[in-house]
Structure formats: structure tokens, C-alpha cells
Amino acid sequence: MSKVKLGFTALFTLILLSMFAAFASAAEFTPTPSNPAPDIHVGTIDNNGNVNQHKTHGNFQNNTNSCGNCHSTHNGESATLLKFEKTESDLCLSCHDGTLGFYNVLGQGAGGGTFNSSHESSSMHNVGTVAINSAPGAYDNKVEDELQCSSCHNPHGSTNDRLLKQTVAGVTYSTTPIKLALTEDPAFAAINSSSTNSGLKITKSIGPKENADKVTYAAFCSTCHDSYLAGSGTQSAKSGHYSHTTNSSSAGRNCASCHYAHGTDITLLKDTAGKTIADYVAAGWEKETAIKYMKDVSAGGSANKKYTNMSVCWTCHTSSHPLDTPMPAQVGDPNNGTGELWNYVWSSRYNKMIPTFNEKANIR
Amino acid sequence: MKKVTTYIWMSAMVVLSVALFSAITLLDLGPSLKPIVAAANPTSGDPEFRQSFYGSFEEPLNKPMDVTKIGELIYVTDTKNKQVQVFDQSGNNVFKFGKEGADEGQFQFPYGIAGDKDENIYVADMYNGKISIFNTKGEFIKYFPDQDKVIQSPGGLRIYDEKLYVTDIKENKVYVLNLEGKKLMEIGGSGQDEGKFIAPNAVAVDKDDQIYVTDSGNNRVQIFDKEGKFVRIINGSKDGKGTPLFVNPRGVGVDSNGTVYVVSNLSHNVYAYDKDGNEVLVLGGMGTENGQLYLPNGLYIDDRNAIYVTDTINQRISIFY
Numbered sequence: 001m002s003k004v005k006l007g008f009t010a011l012f013t014l015i016l017l018s019m020f021a022a023f024a025s026a027a028e029f030t031p032t033p034s035n036p037a038p039d040i041h042v043g044t045i046d047n048n049g050n051v052n053q054h055k056t057h058g059n060f061q062n063n064t065n066s067c068g069n070c071h072s073t074h075n076g077e078s079a080t081l082l083k084f085e086k087t088e089s090d091l092c093l094s095c096h097d098g099t100l101g102f103y104n105v106l107g108q109g110a111g112g113g114t115f116n117s118s119h120e121s122s123s124m125h126n127v128g129t130v131a132i133n134s135a136p137g138a139y140d141n142k143v144e145d146e147l148q149c150s151s152c153h154n155p156h157g158s159t160n161d162r163l164l165k166q167t168v169a170g171v172t173y174s175t176t177p178i179k180l181a182l183t184e185d186p187a188f189a190a191i192n193s194s195s196t197n198s199g200l201k202i203t204k205s206i207g208p209k210e211n212a213d214k215v216t217y218a219a220f221c222s223t224c225h226d227s228y229l230a231g232s233g234t235q236s237a238k239s240g241h242y243s244h245t246t247n248s249s250s251a252g253r254n255c256a257s258c259h260y261a262h263g264t265d266i267t268l269l270k271d272t273a274g275k276t277i278a279d280y281v282a283a284g285w286e287k288e289t290a291i292k293y294m295k296d297v298s299a300g301g302s303a304n305k306k307y308t309n310m311s312v313c314w315t316c317h318t319s320s321h322p323l324d325t326p327m328p329a330q331v332g333d334p335n336n337g338t339g340e341l342w343n344y345v346w347s348s349r350y351n352k353m354i355p356t357f358n359e360k361a362n363i364r
Numbered sequence: 365m366k367k368v369t370t371y372i373w374m375s376a377m378v379v380l381s382v383a384l385f386s387a388i389t390l391l392d393l394g395p396s397l398k399p400i401v402a403a404a405n406p407t408s409g410d411p412e413f414r415q416s417f418y419g420s421f422e423e424p425l426n427k428p429m430d431v432t433k434i435g436e437l438i439y440v441t442d443t444k445n446k447q448v449q450v451f452d453q454s455g456n457n458v459f460k461f462g463k464e465g466a467d468e469g470q471f472q473f474p475y476g477i478a479g480d481k482d483e484n485i486y487v488a489d490m491y492n493g494k495i496s497i498f499n500t501k502g503e504f505i506k507y508f509p510d511q512d513k514v515i516q517s518p519g520g521l522r523i524y525d526e527k528l529y530v531t532d533i534k535e536n537k538v539y540v541l542n543l544e545g546k547k548l549m550e551i552g553g554s555g556q557d558e559g560k561f562i563a564p565n566a567v568a569v570d571k572d573d574q575i576y577v578t579d580s581g582n583n584r585v586q587i588f589d590k591e592g593k594f595v596r597i598i599n600g601s602k603d604g605k606g607t608p609l610f611v612n613p614r615g616v617g618v619d620s621n622g623t624v625y626v627v628s629n630l631s632h633n634v635y636a637y638d639k640d641g642n643e644v645l646v647l648g649g650m651g652t653e654n655g656q657l658y659l660p661n662g663l664y665i666d667d668r669n670a671i672y673v674t675d676t677i678n679q680r681i682s683i684f685y
Contacts, residue, residue: 087658087677094629094659094676095612098473098490099519100563100581101534107491118446118464118472190536190554191562200562 089127092149102188102202105262110185111205112162113260113304114268121296123304124263127151132169137225143169151224152261162205168223174216179209181364207256207364214254214364221255228255256364258312259304269294269308272315273328273341274359315357318342327355410645411636411671413655417455417681425449428674430520430566430615430662431681434479435500438672440681441474441487441662448474448487448502451681461502466492469504476521476530476566480543488518488530495521495530509545520566520578520615531564531577538567538577540592551575551592556582559594566627566663570618578616578626583608585616585626598624598637609635615663617671625663625671632657634673634684647684648673657682 098104106116115124125147132143132151145151153163161180166172184192188202208217222229260268270276271294280290296302296309306312318327332338334355345356419425419442426444433439437458438451447462462471472491479485485498486508493516495508508515508528517534527548528541537552538561552561562581569575573590584599600609611630618624622639632650634657637643648657658677665671670685 090659090677091630098517099475099533099565099614101517101536187534188554194555194560 087128088148088150092155102185102191108268109260109262110203111180111182111207113262113264113306115262116265119265119267120291121269121294121302121308122263122265123302125152125261125304132224135224137222137228139227141169141171141224141226143224164220168220171223171226173219173223176212176216178216178220179213180205181207181209206362208254214256217256218254221259221261254364258306260306262304264302264304264306266291266294266296268306269296269302270306270311270359271308272311272359273357274315274362312363315359315363318355318357411647411669411684413647413682413684414670415455415683416654416675416678417451417457417683418679419449420457420460423449423460425679425681427676428662428679428681429475429676430477430664431672431674432477432479432522432664433666433672434485435483438681439477439479439485440674441477443474446471446474448477448485448498450502459502461498462487468507469496469498471496475519478521478523478528480523481526486521486523486528488521490517490519490533493517495528510541511545512547514539514547514550520564522567522569524569524573529567529569529575531561531567533563533565536561536564538564538575540575549592551577551588558597559586559588561586565614566616568616568618570622570624571620576616576618576624578613580613583610583613585610585613585624596641598626598641600628600635600643604641614661615673617663617665619665619669619671620667621669625665627660627663627673629659629661632660634660634663634671647671652678655682655684 093106096103096105098107103110105112106114108114113124114122115127116122117124127147127149130147132138132145132147133141134147135141149155150165152165152168154165155163158164158166159177160166161178161182164178166174182203182205185202185204192201208214218229267277277287277290277294280293281287285293294308296305298309302308307315327334327342330339330341332340334343337343339358341359342355342357344353346352347354417425417438417440419428419440423442423445425440425442427442428440428449429443430441431438436453438453440449440451442449442460446464447460449460450458452458462469462474464470464472466472470492471487471489473489474487475490476488477485483500484505485500485502486495487498488495495510495515495518497505497508499505514532514535515530516532518530519533520529520531522529523543526543528543529538530541531538535552536554537550539547540549540551541547552559552564554560554562556562561577561579563579564577565580566578567575574595575588575590575592577586577588579586584597584604586597587595589595597604599606601607609631610626610628612628613626614629615627616624623644624637626635626637627633628635632648634647635643636645636647648655648660650656650658652658656678657673657675660673660675662674663671668685670683673682673684675682
């Protein structure tokens with residue numbers, strides 16, 4: 001008798017439960033590429049009449065599952081139903097921490113620099129902890145949102161290389177896509193040469209590709225650092241300060257000439273001759289000595305620089321506005337182009353041979 | 365008993381059971397009641413959430429990437445803190461070892477962790493490119509003597525039957541070595557074909573010596589026989605031939621019944637498959653509540669079939685059995 005009774009109540013509970021379950025699943029929403037979350041609709045045909053792939057990068061295939069990785073249908077923390085508002089960079093770093101092998105933004109980087117804070121002389125865009133309008137040089141930029149990976153990148157894909165956003169901090173800085181000087185990364189030759197990877201190529205970058213891209217790249221950085229965009233010898237109308245040329249298509253006068261986009265540390269910093277700690281250790285220096293030599297001692301820190309201290313300035317200013325510092329001793333003869341660090345190069349501007357660091361050619 | 369008393373008792377019972385069951389259903393207490401029942405009878409039923417370990421009070425776990433049990437202690441690679449934290453079975457933090465750096469006893473990205481029969485602890489460091497061996501006191505003994513210098517960027521690490529299984533994430537290979545460091549076998553190479561990998565992150569071995577490799581970049585787990593010959597794929601679709609259900613799969617383990625557990629990092633779940641590849645269970649789900657996961661990564665199954673999962677954002681190890 002009591003058994004039957006128990007059975008009944010259990011049945012009753014089950015019925016109730018299943019009613020609840022049915023209720024709950026009726027409220028469930030199935031995301032699709034054109035409707036990834038309730039209230040978010042995306043056109044399926046783009047401006048050119050092609051099917052809008054809305055292709056997300058890497059693993060995010062264009063299937064319904066992929067949108068759900070970042071957009072939650074019921075658990076969203078923000079208006080765009082993003083699951084990861086507070087932990088967005090953690091999401092990106094689930095893959096970009098080296099566990100996918102390539103594009104480790106905590107390692108040496110593939111051109112963007114590093115977000116690694118564990119070495120000396122490190123500085124970086126502190127994603128997740130600072131406001132966008134805390135950017136040095138921000139004048140018109142009043143955006144209070146937190147700086148995130150997605151402040152600069154569009155995880156859904158972009159016509160710009162490296163998924164760089166077209167509109168940053170509310171400013172559409174250009175309508176022509178930024179192309180970067182990307183080459184296949186020999187460290188991943190095995191992946192790149194595999195014919196079965198649906199075209200996956202792991203590339204590295206040395207910065208903006210063509211002259212126009214250098215200007216656009218500077219405009220990209222200056223969406224946030226808006227008063228830092230400067231021509232030669234002009235006073236900024238915004239800050240009243242003078243600045244080095246930063247907006248030119250000539251080598252050495254755009255942000256990527258002197259700065260990494262993500263950040264820097266002592267393992268990445270170069271000296272005037274373009275050498276790194278690793279080069280000096282390979283040449284027989286003690287590691288400690290090399291680190292002391294390369295350390296950035298600037299009052300303002302290493303400021304995402306590619307070169308330590310002000311060494312980049314000398315790399316260039318042996319010709320235009322030359323410094324009267326003697327060129328360093330080196331192996332080879334600078335008169336016949338075999339100088340290891342520098343050689344005499346003809347300057348049409350000064351109409352004479354000028355000592356020129358070989359590294360100058362590597363400055364974007 | 366008087367008739368009236370019986371009526372009172374009976375109606376009280378009705379009221380109480382209605383109240384009880386509506387409480388259970390309305391307040392959704394179902395799931396939280398179940399463990400008590402199951403705990404009384406731990407040998408039957410599906411594994412379910414039991415407990416979480418959080419790390420020491422002053423230094424909570426920060427991006428725990430892998431976990432293992434050696435002897436009676438639980439060892440966790442506390443990756444962002446660049447150390448290993450050690451717990452007893454009730455979750456008390458017993459001690460920790462290692463600090464940041466590239467020298468002996470130091471870590472930059474401690475990842476896979478495993479123990480040998482003498483209870484020495486092996487820790488793979490993906491950035492330093494080495495496997496370090498520590499004694500039970502957490503003192504550095506030596507680097508794993510990789511005789512042929514094959515290991516470049518070690519990720520997943522397990523030891524079964526005196527053999528070390530390690531995934532090399534950049535090389536896209538799995539190496540099997542004996543504990544003297546001699547390479548016995550290698551599987552893989554870069555690519556999407558069967559038997560090839562993109563970023564293999566974890567490895568496990570079942571009691572028939574079949575080798576399970578999480579092929580993270582290709583969103584699948586591949587199974588090999590003990591000679592390293594490809595057997596089949598698990599990716600959450602029927603027969604492993606359709607679109608993968610996994611998104612960025614990570615930890616993998618096999619329990620004593622042959623059930624395979626796979627962590628799907630970006631869907632915040634652990635999926636379980638029987639020997640024939642049918643899905644039998646899903647654990648986790650995105651969230652911060654007990655039993656939920658938030659970007660889970662490592663998975664270890666002990667000899668009592670308890671499942672340990674590292675939960676990187678919730679900064680804890682969750683245990684299911």
C-alpha cells in the first residue's frame with residue numbers, strides 16, 4: 001500500500017516536473033547565423049549581393065553552435081547577450097595563450113608584440129583593467145568602456161588584416177582596409193604546407209604593408225590617442241604640443257615604426273643595431289649582462305616600444321638631422337657594404353655618402 | 365486512535381506532501397536533493413557534482429590548467445601563478461611548490477601533470493619546453509631525460525605502466541617514452557587528416573592500452589591502438605563523421621567502464637561517451653554555481669572513477685562521481 005502511494009506521489013512529481021521542463025524548453029531559443037540571439041538579427045546577404053558568411057575566425061565555423069560560444073541566449077551579461085563581458089580577454093586567451101600552438105599573444109607574438117607582464121621592461125595595453133579614454137593623448141576620445149581585445153579586433157571577422165576593427169572608439173577612421181605585411185611564419189611550416197587545413201596559414205607581420213597602410217594604421221591608433229596624429233613640426237590643435245611626425249607614409253614616421261600594438265618586454269626590445277638579448281647571448285654574452293644592457297630605463301616605462309630607450313632615434317638620425325655621435329665599431333667594411341651593423345649609403349637629400357644602420361631598413 | 369485524530373493526521377500528511385512536492389518543483393530543489401540520496405549509495409548512478417577545491421586563501425588558483433591524483437593527494441597546475449598547488453581529499457590546501465622563471469624548479473606555463481609509481485611529480489612546462497620532476501616534498505629532482513631531445517612544447521602529460529605520454533602542441537605530435545627517456549613511439553604531425561593533429565592538448569590511455577588524444581584545433585578526440593594505429597574519432601556527432609559538437613576540446617579521460625569523458629572548453633561542458641561512441645551524459649554547463657563550469661580545461665579520472673575538472677574562470681577544481 002505505502003509503496004503504491006509512494007509510486008503515485010513520485011509519478012505526480014514527475015508529471016509536474018516534465019510540465020516544468022516542457023515550459024522551460026519552450027522558452028529555449030535556437031541561435032542561427034542570421035539570428036544569433038533574441039533581438040539580434042544579421043542580414044544574410046551582404047552589400048555586394050553575396051551570401052553574408054558572417055564568418056568568425058579560426059574555430060568559429062559558420063554554424064549555429066559557434067555563435068553560442070560568445071553570445072548566450074539567456075545568460076548574457078550585456079545588451080548584445082555576450083557571455084563574456086567581464087572575462088572577454090580570458091576567452092580570447094583560452095586559445096591565444098599558446099595552447100593552440102600559434103598566435104600566442106603572451107609569447108613573442110607574430111608582430112603585435114606581447115601581453116606578457118612577467119619579464120623586465122614590460123608595458124602593454126592593459127586590457128580588462130583600464131578605460132578607453134585613459135589613453136595618453138586622448139582628447140576627443142571620451143569612451144568610458146573598458147579596453148578589451150574587441151576594442152581593436154572584431155572577433156567576427158573583418159576586411160582588415162588581423163581582424164582589426166573598422167570603427168574604433170566610435171570613430172570610423174578609414175574605409176579602405178588595412179593590409180599588413182604578412183608572410184608565412186616558418187616556425188609553423190608544417191601547418192602551412194599541409195594541404196588539408198582548409199587554407200589555414202599561420203603568418204607573421206612586420207607592420208603595415210604599403211605606404212597607404214602606414215597612414216591608415218596611424219589613423220587606427222589615433223582613434224583613441226587622437227591628439228598624437230601629427231605632421232612634421234606642426235603644433236597639435238588639440239594638445240598644443242609639438243610631436244614627431246607620426247602620420248606619414250615614409251618609413252619611421254607611423255606608430256608601427258616605433259611601437260608594438262599589444263605591448264613589449266625585454267625579450268622583444270631591440271637596440272639601435274636591431275639586436276635582441278637572444279642575439280647577444282648567442283654571441284657569447286652572459287644573460288645577466290645582456291639584460292642589463294637592454295633594460296629600458298625611461299622615466300615613463302617602455303611604452304610598448306620596439307626599441308629600447310630612445311635607440312630607435314639614432315637608427316634613423318645618422319642621415320636626416322644627424323647626431324654627432326661616432327658610429328659603433330663593427331666587423332666588416334662599411335665602404336663596400338659588408339659592415340655588420342652599418343654601411344655608407346648614398347643620400348640624394350644630402351648629396352653625399354652617409355653612415356646608415358642596416359636596421360634602418362627594418363623600420364616600417 | 366480516534367477517528368478525528370486520524371483525519372487530522374491524514375490531512376496533515378496531504379498538506380505536507382503537497383507543500384513538499386511543490387517546494388521541490390517550484391524551488392527547483394530536485395538536483396540538490398539527489399546527491400544526498402546518491403551519496404548513501406555511491407556505487408550506482410551517473411556521476412554528479414560533489415565538491416570543489418579553491419586553493420589557498422591568500423593565493424587562490426589562477427587559471428588551473430590540469431589536475432592529477434598521486435597517492436592520496438591531488439596536484440593542480442596553477443598556471444597563472446606559475447606553481448603547483450597540492451590538496452588532500454577533503455580539499456585542504458596542503459602545500460605548493462614552484463615559482464616563476466626558466467631555471468630548475470621554476471615555471472612559465474606549467475601544464476600537464478602526472479605521477480610515477482614512486483609518487484614523483486612530473487610537470488610539463490609549455491613555454492620552458494621541459495618536463496620537470498619533483499619529489500613528494502615538492503623538491504626539484506631533475507628534468508625528464510628526453511634522450512632524443514624530441515619534446516619542444518609539452519602540453520598534456522600522463523604516465524601509465526611506466527610509460528610517459530606527452531602531447532607536443534607546436535610539433536602537433538604525441539610522444540610515448542619510457543621513464544628513462546627513450547622514445548618508444550610517436551603519433552601525429554600537422555594537419556586535419558585522420559591521425560594528424562592541430563594543437564593536441566591532452567592524452568589518456570584506457571585499460572586496453574588504447575590512446576586517446578584531444579586534437580583541440582580540429583575539435584575532436586582521436587583514438588589509436590597501442591601500436592599507434594588510428595582507430596576512430598569522437599567529436600560529438602554520430603560516428604564522429606559529422607560537424608563537431610566540441611568547441612576547443614581539452615582534457616580527456618577514460619573510467620574503468622570504458623566511458624570516455626571530454627572537456628569542451630568553449631561550451632563549458634564535459635561530455636561522456638560509452639564504448640560505442642554514444643553520448644551518455646553531459647556535465648557542467650556555463651556558470652558559476654556548484655557543478656557549473658566556466659572555460660574548463662584539464663580532466664583526470666582516478667581509480668575510483670572520480671572525475672576532476674579544472675575550471676579556469678571559477679578558479680577551482682570540481683569533482684564529479
